[in-house]
Amino acid sequence: MASWRGFRWIERFGRQHERDPPQPRAIALDFFGARTSYAELAVRVDRFAAGVQALGMAPGDRLGLFLPNCPQYAVAYYGALKAGLVVVNFSPLYSAQELVAQVEDSGVRTMVCLDAAALYPTIAAVLDSSPLERLIIGSIADELPEPKATLFRLLRRRERTPFRRDAAHVPFGRLLEPGSPRPHAIDPERDIALIQYTGGTTGRPKGALLTHQNLTANARQGLAVDPDPRVVDRVLAALPFFHVFANSAVLNVTLMRGSEIVILPRFDTAQALAAIRRRKVTAIPGVPTMFAALADHPDAAAMDWSGLRLCVSGGAPMPVELAARFERLTGVRISEGYGLTETSG
Structure with missing residues (x-):
């Protein structure tokens, strides 16, 4: 089992065809019919890792995920871990006040979110009122198969919110441009991978540090x-x-x-x-x-x-x-x- 220590198994994403029997197009993710193979997921994870490194993020930096279930979550989560970042989950159900408290406590300066009308206005308010410095913004429509993607953009425009185009707002797609992450050493028993907040029974939520x-x-x-x-x-x-x-x-x-x-x-x-x-x-x-x-x-x-x-x-x-x-x-x-x-x- 030693070869499974840490997150080295991320390297296996693109090699699912080596299974017995061979699976050259093994599917990792299905999202309303849009399917992502393990090989495709491996490429996207690598590109995201390289993308956050290009933004200047270094091992140990915190990356917040303010996302519902979607393919971008898996890409950002594993890409961040591959880059040596620490992932911090944020509940999409939180109020701006609760988000600000968790941003301040966790040290998150960059957050991944969607342009969804149910999410973006809240996190934009947090950007303006907390130490948060940057948003990486994706869209559900980008992950849907055709014709669902086109219909979503045409018929559900009210569910999306335009966002500012400046240094504090980075399109998710920009981080998926071709590139390979710089290698770095991870000590799986000491290096923090995830800060997962838990409410417990009393008081404000506290971050559990998970290696x-x-x-x-x-x-x-x-x-x-x-x-x-x-x-x-x-x-x-x-x-x-x-x-x-x-x-x-x-x-x-x-x-x-x-x-x-x-x-x-x-x-x-x-x-x-x-x-x-x-x-x-x-x-x-x-x-x-x-x-x-x-x-x-x-x-x-x-x-x-x-x-x-x-x-x-x-x-x-x-x-x-x-x-x-x-x-x-x-x-x-x-x-x-x-x-x-x-x-x-």
Whole structure:
């Protein structure tokens, strides 16, 4: 297992074709039908790492992610880690006041966000009222397949907000121009990879400092408890990536396995059922309210659940009756997990 220490497994993104049997176009991400192969993800991760280095960011600098679930999250997250940066997750549900407090506490000076009307005005206010110095701004439309991308730009323009064109506003695409990151040494047991804020039970949220080894050890453990860890899964990603549960159980475990992440920006029952049908999803990590919503949907009884093999619930106690009802519906028993943010989830 020594070769998996730290985040050296990022280097494997472009080599999924070496699996047995060979998978020359193994899919890493699916976003409403737009698919990113492991080889393509490896290129984007490298370019983003080179891009943040070109902005003057150095190992140990903090990069904030103020994002819903989207392909840009995975690219920025792994690109930052490859550049030796420390990722800091920010909840898109936070108010400007809460964001300012976390910016000041974490030392973040550069933030990745979207031009979404639900997000950009809030983070723009933070830029003007905190130590934050720069925004890297992407768009959901850039990640959608055609014709969805064109229709999104034409019909949902009100959901996007124009942003200023100055040194404090950097288009996400600029960081994906061709380039290779400068190599640097990472001590996986000492170097911080992620600052994950947790509310605990009292007081303001506090940042848990997680090393590269913390994250990869947790992912290895996730694979170790799987009864069939060699299965190439298609994992529904409706849990928020900015939370430690999805960060570990969806992002890190799935990509370490070489499986596919089926991304939804947020949990919507109809969209989740559509994604399960479209991609024949095999694994669903979730919280009890998600499983209840899926089981209660009028289309659930007519669904073909035969491809589903694994369901994991966390975040809250799973009611016994709900677990039994979901198992009767799908034939899959829900496994319940418990983890602390301070231990990578």
